Amino acid sequence: MKLHRILTGLILLSLLAVPVAALAQDAPGVSVTSVCQEATVKATFDVSGISGTAPFEFVWDFGDGEAQLDGGLADPTMIVDHTYGAAGEYAWSLLITDSSDPAVQTTLGGTVVIGPQVSLTSDPFPPLLPLIDSQASITLTASATSGEPPYAYAWDPEGDGIFEPGTDELTFAYSAGGKYQAAVQVTDDCGLTATATLPVLVDDPEAEACHPMAQRIADGINTLFPNQAGTLYTCEEIFGIKGGDLTGQVLGYGRLWHAYKLAQTMEDLTWEEILQWKLDGTGWGLLTQLDRVSETLADVGLRELFDIVVSGEASVGEIRTAVRAVTRYQADFYDALERAAGGANPGELGRIYRMADDLELDPSEIDAYLAEGISLSQLRQAARLAEQTGGDLESLTAAHAEGYSWGEIKQAMGLAGDEGDLDAVLEAGVRETRQAEQQERKQEREQERLQQQTEQQSRLATRLAARYRISVEQVQALADGACAGDWHCVQATLQETYGPAKGGRGGKK
Numbered sequence: 001m002k003l004h005r006i007l008t009g010l011i012l013l014s015l016l017a018v019p020v021a022a023l024a025q026d027a028p029g030v031s032v033t034s035v036c037q038e039a040t041v042k043a044t045f046d047v048s049g050i051s052g053t054a055p056f057e058f059v060w061d062f063g064d065g066e067a068q069l070d071g072g073l074a075d076p077t078m079i080v081d082h083t084y085g086a087a088g089e090y091a092w093s094l095l096i097t098d099s100s101d102p103a104v105q106t107t108l109g110g111t112v113v114i115g116p117q118v119s120l121t122s123d124p125f126p127p128l129l130p131l132i133d134s135q136a137s138i139t140l141t142a143s144a145t146s147g148e149p150p151y152a153y154a155w156d157p158e159g160d161g162i163f164e165p166g167t168d169e170l171t172f173a174y175s176a177g178g179k180y181q182a183a184v185q186v187t188d189d190c191g192l193t194a195t196a197t198l199p200v201l202v203d204d205p206e207a208e209a210c211h212p213m214a215q216r217i218a219d220g221i222n223t224l225f226p227n228q229a230g231t232l233y234t235c236e237e238i239f240g241i242k243g244g245d246l247t248g249q250v251l252g253y254g255r256l257w258h259a260y261k262l263a264q265t266m267e268d269l270t271w272e273e274i275l276q277w278k279l280d281g282t283g284w285g286l287l288t289q290l291d292r293v294s295e296t297l298a299d300v301g302l303r304e305l306f307d308i309v310v311s312g313e314a315s316v317g318e319i320r321t322a323v324r325a326v327t328r329y330q331a332d333f334y335d336a337l338e339r340a341a342g343g344a345n346p347g348e349l350g351r352i353y354r355m356a357d358d359l360e361l362d363p364s365e366i367d368a369y370l371a372e373g374i375s376l377s378q379l380r381q382a383a384r385l386a387e388q389t390g391g392d393l394e395s396l397t398a399a400h401a402e403g404y405s406w407g408e409i410k411q412a413m414g415l416a417g418d419e420g421d422l423d424a425v426l427e428a429g430v431r432e433t434r435q436a437e438q439q440e441r442k443q444e445r446e447q448e449r450l451q452q453q454t455e456q457q458s459r460l461a462t463r464l465a466a467r468y469r470i471s472v473e474q475v476q477a478l479a480d481g482a483c484a485g486d487w488h489c490v491q492a493t494l495q496e497t498y499g500p501a502k503g504g505r506g507g508k509k
């Protein structure tokens with residue numbers, strides 16, 4: 001049994017993108033190890049950090065056409081083995097669903113490398129060889145990684161399917177002009193094999209001449225190999241493409257040459273991609289517009305824009321609309337593109353982004369208000385009311401969504417005050433709340449009046465007690481008793497009883 005190898009997979013989390021380096025120890029993740037087993041590799045997937053409500057369901061896609069369903073799992077910690085029978089890179093994925101209502105799903109995924117990987121290069125490179133005295137020499141070099149070393153090499157420099165054993169380097173001489181697919185096979189110590197190919201073009205100056213323009217185009221495209229041309233082209237192949245042998249469409253040399261010239265300025269794209277853009281019926285003018293757009297955006301390249309259009313995610317027109325939103329309103333390009341692709345016109349985008357800027361909100365927050373049935377004009381009115389009253393925008397829009405008019409809300413804000421409960425005021429009713437407040441203020445005034453009257457009577461009782469040289473309690477008893485709160489009666493009774501305020505205690509003279 002071979003040594004274990006830890007294979008680091010790129011972990012992708014759905015909905016929430018978290019950098020791998022930032023994952024906490026208990027964050028969802030899968031570690032992958034592999035073991036060689038007689039020309040196969042057993043990969044072990046160790047799942048950890050999953051939380052949720054049991055039981056769980058695990059749906060695996062191992063990337064080699066094999067899938068697996070594990071249901072009714074009480075414990076989300078899981079170890080799964082899968083056997084790969086061939087070398088390659090396999091994109092695996094795992095969908096985890098818990099039993100909560102609604103169910104919570106977590107998607108994990110990555111790439112596992114099985115067996116050797118090999119690349120092939122040459123000296124000279126690109127492998128464009130002149131045939132001199134029936135000889136065209138080249139040195140081919142294979143670079144192998146991954147898998148289980150040591151590696152065994154086998155070569156087929158002429159592409160005839162016959163491989164001969166060798167080392168990681170081969171020097172070979174071609175004896176005739178033409179295009180060859182040189183190939184190397186690398187087999188690791190586990191018995192898994194990977195193959196790499198490299199086109200080799202041998203030019204025979206004595207061969208029958210091809211059309212000069214086809215030769216010129218082939219020579220130009222071949223200078224783009226391998227970054228901007230998928231293969232090397234012979235003059236005959238270009239002539240065939242021009243005549244429609246490979247594409248099904250008759251093309252002039254002008255289109256093939258123009259695609260080459262565009263490739264020289266659009267370094268993110270290949271000659272084949274540029275030509276196919278034209279073959280698909282999309283004008284090169286739009287491709288040139290995409291190139292200018294990428295220069296405007298700076299951080300979004302032509303390759304990404306090209307892929308967006310080719311995949312059908314958005315049209316060139318929708319990309320232009322999004323870019324206008326970026327330049328006019330400092331909008332996020334991807335947010336604007338999603339809105340444009342969803343049907344938003346430039347005016348609608350402008351209103352969204354201006355509103356977001358005016359209210360200092362994220363556009364997604366504007367979306368949330370719109371989803372609740374609040375229009376942009378209503379949201380702006382709510383913002384003005386919030387500014388006037390010091391209220392909370394969310395509370396005001398929620399109240400309006402419940403059917404209250406802005407007038408009612410404004411009155412309720414005034415009645416609620418800084419620390420009041422707007423919802424309670426609206427629920428009780430603005431008129432009823434105002435009547436209740438008026439009644440409360442009336443009661444408070446009455447209480448203040450009674451308090452003032454009590455204080456006045458207390459002061460009067462004190463003065464009368466001092467004048468007639470009796471106790472305050474005696475005066476108060478007279479007021480509460482015989483005079484029943486009539487202080488004129490109290491004063492008259494005291495004067496009649498004690499004389500003109502100069503008699504002492506003990507009654508009449």
